[in-house]
Amino acid sequence: MIDDDRVFKALADPTRRALLDRLFVRDGQTLTELESGVEMTRFGVMKHLRVLEEAGLVVTRRQGREKLHFLNPVPIRQIHDRWIDKYTEVRAAALLDLKAELERDRPEENQ
Amino acid sequence: MIDDDRVFKALADPTRRALLDRLFVRDGQTLTELESGVEMTRFGVMKHLRVLEEAGLVVTRRQGREKLHFLNPVPIRQIHDRWIDKYTEVRAAALLDLKAELERDRPEENQ
DNA sequence: TTGACATGTGACCTTTTGGTCACCTATCTT
DNA sequence: AAGATAGGTGACCAAAAGGTCACATGTCAA
Structure with a gap:
């Protein structure tokens, strides 16, 4: 790449x-x-x-x-394939959980 | 967005x-x-x-x-969802065909 | 073949970005 | 309490990016 x-x-x-x-x-x-x-x-x-x-x-x-x-659109698809391959669904889910947890602690600091 | x-x-x-x-x-x-x-x-x-x-x-x-x-990874996923939704598979295929056609005409000008 | 049209180039300027440093605050450890 | 450790801020500078313009080339159409 x-x-x-x-x-x-x-x-x-x-x-x-x-x-x-x-x-x-x-x-x-x-x-x-x-x-x-x-x-x-x-x-x-x-x-x-x-x-x-x-x-x-x-x-x-x-x-x-x-x-x-x-x-x-091919380069965009290539980027997608690169990142989504790496940052997998499982990882995304785990971080979404972490994000939710952080927002519970300090709701005003996150979007 | x-x-x-x-x-x-x-x-x-x-x-x-x-x-x-x-x-x-x-x-x-x-x-x-x-x-x-x-x-x-x-x-x-x-x-x-x-x-x-x-x-x-x-x-x-x-x-x-x-x-x-x-x-x-969520923002990256969001970008992906945005672009891949728009530049669909059909479109990608069509443009890849066009690209191939262009490379037949002027092979030296494309990667 | 002349004038209008579509695009291209290079110089130039302003703003943004990337990076460093002196100095400062907060926390841990003993 | 004191030194070491982890992180933070603001000023500052150099390089890159964004934008405009004078000028130039190629193409169409009457």
């Missing part, structure tokens, strides 16, 4: 997550289309899309003077 | 992911224990643990003068 760092860093920005959301609603959008609906100039959006593409979360295809952007 | 941002930002740093890994191997470690094994001063580790705790990825419990750190 060599570039999980790129994927995590790409997902760390809210604008980029919003772009992924928009691509999920309608796949294959151009830069100009994605630009509208984000409070940012074209250049900012372009940078974000580049980060997403380099992380493998977005795949692109040129079509004439347009560049179509497609969502690629 | 109000503080998904904190969770994603917390996961964006490789040191913090390493700390989660260490906690997975052995849960309930103290700051001093976690400090050894990371190329960083105690203060850096403390900051990272604080970020993880504020994101809800780590839960702590004071025991005398020690502070025990426990892994909380």
